[in-house]
Amino acid sequence: MLNGFNLNIDSQLVLRFLGVFSIIIGIVGMSGLWKRWYFRSQRNTVYGYPLLGVTCILGSFEKEVQAALGGREWLVVVIYAILLGGALLISYSPPQVLKPRFVKRIEQEPHWVYEKMVKEVMSDKPWGQNAKNRTALEKWIKEIKKKGK
Structure with a gap:
């Protein structure tokens, strides 16, 4: 009661x-x-x-x-x-x-790539389109690698 x-x-x-x-x-x-x-x-x-x-x-x-x-x-x-x-x-x-495919793919990259991705997501920039499919994810990874550490 x-x-x-x-x-x-x-x-x-x-x-x-x-x-x-x-x-x-x-x-x-x-x-x-x-x-x-x-x-x-x-x-x-x-x-x-x-x-x-x-x-x-x-x-x-x-x-x-x-x-x-x-x-x-x-x-x-x-x-x-x-x-x-x-x-x-x-x-x-x-x-x-x-693990989802996108997680497996990201884990193949150096950890700093993941850290840069997290910064973009946390900054509230529109990022969803970067992970909507494998092609977009590959493009996002290339862009981050091009910017460097």
Whole structure:
């Protein structure tokens, strides 16, 4: 009860919602649709979101999963540990297969090229057209390299 207001929340439903939301955010992030995200933060957390989402969804069915595993709670904990460990590992060092093409292409260049790209994005100059397709990205990279460090 919260100041006379009875708040009844289904925690399993919340876990499922968070799980689906995390999976969707992870997939959209890995698809390359949010290019601005890549330039604003070079953190790789989005790559681990789908596994975190699966963990949340699995947690919402914990009793059913434990029953299916013969009541072995330790096995459920091991599954959680594997999923969470995998999410951390993928977030720390994502495999190339999960990265969008434009990210893989930029990572082939010296780091200073990426840093110049970030400066352009952060300066709020129109830059979206520079990353809309492979040809535009190649042109942008050439322009930055021509300017030099």
